[in-house]
Amino acid sequence: MERMRIGELTERAGVTQRTVRYYESIGLLPSGEREGNGHHYYTEETVTRLRKIDQLKKLGLSLEEIRDVIELYFTDPSGVQPKRKVLGLLRRHLADTDEKLEALRQFHAELQSHIERFERWLEVKDRE
């Protein structure tokens, strides 16, 4: 229950094989392969990593930006060199996330009120 090949990986992570290959090609995913045969083998962490990449994408980061920070999400404090710098970066991401959450909530509210206005308008029309 550790090593899997690309088929299982993509199914569990909800991405296509092409996506994985592409991420490997741009250095966003380590291309853990080699077993004599040409096949790549992946672990549970690769799944987590792909999911994290997806989250960061939804935050609006480009793959290049993600490549610059993804490591931070997979190293533990004891293994990182400029710890305070990393912490600073993480905090900025958190702040960005806060802002985006707020903006999204507002958009959500706006959408809802637009919808309600429409519904009221249609209700009136229906009664005629």
Place this chain on the structure above:
Amino acid sequence: MERMRIGELTERAGVTQRTVRYYESIGLLPSGEREGNGHHYYTEETVTRLRKIDQLKKLGLSLEEIRDVIELYFTDPSGVQPKRKVLGLLRRHLADTDEKLEALRQFHAELQSHIERFERWLEVKDRE
């Protein structure tokens, strides 16, 4: 202090002329022109509109999605033609937004706990 041409418009809205032209070409912005000469003229509302578009882009909406909803910010229901269709679109956008919100919340939580791990690690170090 009402009509302006594209130079002023783009400066005030913080976008390029090409962007405006592109938006006009895909029906995202009304191309308010005509004055005998070939020049396009815009108003304060166009500036607001461009800014709103930028906000929505930052939320991760595509220009197509934005085109579906942008009118709602500038007209009332009675002015929208296929009302039931628009209502359906709005509901889909609302559902999408719900999902995005949920993903962001989860990311936020994970990021926070990651940060806390870092902070605890540094605290310990500081006491040494």
Place this chain on the structure above:
DNA sequence: CCAAAACATGACGTTTACGTCATGTTTTTT
């Protein structure tokens, strides 16, 4: 009034993030 700046339009180019064959090898199923 005339040169410089601003504008209009068209066409081709570019980047990101993959999709979609095509072809050959490896694994799995029967």
Place this chain on the structure above:
DNA sequence: AAAAAACATGACGTAAACGTCATGTTTTGG
């Protein structure tokens, strides 16, 4: 062991969202 399924690699294609000339017209500052 043979056919089917999965995998590897390469190459070409694509959609979104503009960027960047090129060329011609209109406006404006001196």
